[in-house]
Structure formats: structure tokens, C-alpha cells
Amino acid sequence: xxxxxxxxxxxxxxxxxxxxxxxxxxxxxxxxxxxxxxxxxxxxxxxxxxxxxxxxxxxxxxxxxxxxxxxxxxxxxxxxxxxxxxxxxxxxxxxxxxxxxxxxxxxxxxxxxxxxxxxxxxxxxxxxxxxxxxxxxxxxxxxxxxxxxxxxxxxxxxxxxxxxxxxxxxxxxxxxxxxxxxxxxxxxxxxxxxxxxxxxxxxxxxxxxxxxxxxxxxxxxxxxxxxxxxxxxxxxxxxxxxxxxxxxxxxxxxxxxxxxxxxxxxx
Numbered sequence: 001x002x003x004x005x006x007x008x009x010x011x012x013x014x015x016x017x018x019x020x021x022x023x024x025x026x027x028x029x030x031x032x033x034x035x036x037x038x039x040x041x042x043x044x045x046x047x048x049x050x051x052x053x054x055x056x057x058x059x060x061x062x063x064x065x066x067x068x069x070x071x072x073x074x075x076x077x078x079x080x081x082x083x084x085x086x087x088x089x090x091x092x093x094x095x096x097x098x099x100x101x102x103x104x105x106x107x108x109x110x111x112x113x114x115x116x117x118x119x120x121x122x123x124x125x126x127x128x129x130x131x132x133x134x135x136x137x138x139x140x141x142x143x144x145x146x147x148x149x150x151x152x153x154x155x156x157x158x159x160x161x162x163x164x165x166x167x168x169x170x171x172x173x174x175x176x177x178x179x180x181x182x183x184x185x186x187x188x189x190x191x192x193x194x195x196x197x198x199x200x201x202x203x204x205x206x207x208x209x210x211x212x213x214x215x216x217x218x219x220x221x222x223x224x225x226x227x228x229x230x231x232x233x234x235x236x237x238x239x240x241x242x243x244x245x246x247x248x249x250x251x252x253x254x255x256x257x258x259x260x261x262x263x264x265x266x267x
Contacts, residue, residue, distance in 0.1 A: 031090070031099075035107070038135040040114050040128065044106035045136070046086065051095035055147040056172060059137060060089040060099045061157030067120050078120035079105045084252055085154045088177075091259050094150075098140050102157070103129055118197065124156060125183075125198035130163045137164070148172045155224065155251070156180050158215070159201055162232070165211050166204040173267070174213040178224045178251050181215070181232035189225060205236035214242050214267040218249030242267045 031046040049057075062085050065078035079101075089099045101107075102124075104115040119129060137149060151174045153161030158179025165171045180186055183200040187193070217229045226245055233243045244265065248254055 036100075036136045036139055038132040038139075041103035041119075041132045042107055042109070043103065043132065043136045044101040045140070046089065046099040047097065047140070049096045049144050052145050054095050056094070056150060057096045057098055057140060057144060057146045057148075058089075058092055058094045058150045058152060059140065060085050060092075060097070061133065061151065061153040061160050062099070062101045062105060063155035063157045064124055065102060065105050065120055067124075074117050074121060076117070077104075077108075078102065078117075082252055084255060085157065087256050088152070088154070088259050091256060092263060093260070096144060096146065098144075100133060100136055100140075102160070103132055122195050123197035125159050125163065125195065125200075127199065130160060130199060133160055134164050134167065137168075141170070151175070153177070153179060154255075159183075162201040162208060162213075163199050163204065165213070166207040171211055174208070174211055175262075176213075176215045176229070177255060178217055178221055179215055179229060179232075180224055182228045185228045185231050186224070189228070201232055202235055205232055209236050209238065212267050213238070214244060214265055216244050216246060216249075216262060218251065218254060219245050219247045220250040223251035239267070 031048050033044070033046050036043045036045050062080060065080040066075045067078065069075045086099055089097055103119050107115070119126070123129065141147070141149065148170050150172050151161040151165060153159070153174070154177045158176030158181060161174050161176055162179070162181060165174050181201045183195055183198060184202065187195070215229045215233060217224065217226045219226065229243055246254065246258060249258065
């Protein structure tokens with residue numbers, strides 16, 4: 001058994017990408033970048049806003065990032081090696097698209113000051129983290145003149161998406177991809193100690209029932225098994241079609257190919 005911090009992390013960050021890969025994707029889609037000041041974190045973001053008369057913004061929430069450097073060593077920098085979420089954002093044809101990284105990702109100055117590795121391990125879904133991302137969404141809305149948001153969260157970003165959706169009144173829809181939506185089930189799956197500084201979407205599932213939402217999960221996902229998502233949809237009393245199992249998708253592979261089609265899915 002791994003130690004108490006080695007939770008939910010095995011095999012998540014095998015496929016990497018270079019900075020050149022990220023630059024190529026963002027430049028091809030005319031993304032700009034900025035850091036958004038929140039309390040207590042500064043969050044990295046990418047965005048393109050092509051229609052300020054459109055009241056909606058699609059906001060992509062990054063996953064947990066590079067939690068561990070090895071089986072026995074916690075990463076010093078949680079910036080994700082995978083380009084999955086940025087690539088999905090780049091494929092979105094919506095006029096207004098924003099990508100938000102998680103606290104301490106892409107932020108070397110923060111890593112030297114306020115960031116503790118608990119924010120990408122035990123406290124990765126803590127009140128401080130959720131509140132910081134919620135603040136960033138408020139600032140994005142104000143800056144862009146938007147009134148409604150569509151949240152799209154990958155893996156641990158799906159966790160954050162549901163926690164945030166439960167506390168906002170301006171969420172049009174939520175889409176999660178390979179979302180970690182039941183922390184207890186994941187703890188039991190990995191036979192590890194709980195993330196006792198984190199909030200659990202299962203505790204607020206009932207408050208999200210009336211939000212338009214769909215949860216995509218890969219049938220071949222060994223990192224977040226499909227029953228973890230099913231536990232949440234049952235707790236929230238969602239309809240069967242609000243959970244979609246994709247037969248040829250695992251935790252990382254297959255999402256980009258299907259994403260334009262999945263964006264059209266209406267729960």
C-alpha cells in the first residue's frame with residue numbers, strides 16, 4: 001500500500017507534452033494568456049473572446065496535474081504534463097472559451113511563496129482551492145461582460161466543476177470528463193487514506209440535480225473507473241442519459257477525437 005499522500009495518482013500523468021506543444025495549440029487557436037489574481041492563489045489562464053455580446057463563456061477546468069514525480073516522491077511542481085484539457089479547449093467552436101489551471105500550476109512565483117504541496121495532494125479540492133477558482137470565474141465574467149457560464153472539468157477538474165456548480169446561480173451546464181466525483185469510492189479503489197482536507201462532490205450531489213449536466217467516462221479508464229461517476233449520478237438522481245460511457249476511451253486517450261461530437265450532446 002502506498003502512503004497516505006499517494007492517493008488517486010497512479011498512471012495519471014504518463015503521457016507528457018512539451019511547452020512547444022502547448023504554444024502550438026494555443027497560437028493556432030488565437031488564445032491569449034494571463035494570470036488571474038485570487039485569494040490566496042494566482043491562477044494561470046488561456047482565453048479567446050470573440051463575441052462580447054454573447055452572454056455565455058465555456059470554462060475549462062484543469063485536472064489535478066502532476067501530483068507525483070514517482071511512486072515515492074511528491075512532485076515539486078503540479079503543472080500537468082498532459083495537454084488534454086488545453087487541446088479540448090482549442091477544439092471548442094464556441095466564441096468565448098477560457099481555460100483555467102489549478103492553483104500552483106504554471107506559477108513558479110507562487111510555488112516559491114504560498115504554495116504547499118498539500119494543494120495538489122490532500123487538499124487538492126479544499127475550500128481554499130474551490131474558492132480561488134470560483135473567484136477567478138467571477139473575474140472572468142466581469143472582464144468579459146458575461147452573465148452565464150458552462151463548466152467543463154477533466155478528471156479532478158470535474159470534481160471542482162461540481163463543487164463550484166453547487167454554489168453558483170449562473171451555471172448553464174456542467175460537463176465532466178473522467179471526473180473524480182466520489183472521493184470515498186476512489187479511496188477504496190486505491191486502498192489509501194482519504195483526502196481529509198478536501199470537499200467531496202457526493203456531499204453536494206443533491207444540490208446539483210436541477211443543473212443541466214452530463215458526465216462522460218471512458219469504458220477503459222483504469223484511473224477513474226466508471227462506477228465512481230455512476231455513484232454520483234445516482235446520488236444526484238440524474239437521468240440515465242446524463243452519464244455517457246465511451247467504449248474506446250481511457251483516462252487520457254480518445255477524448256480529443258470525440259470532443260466536437262460530445263460538445264453537441266444535450267443532457
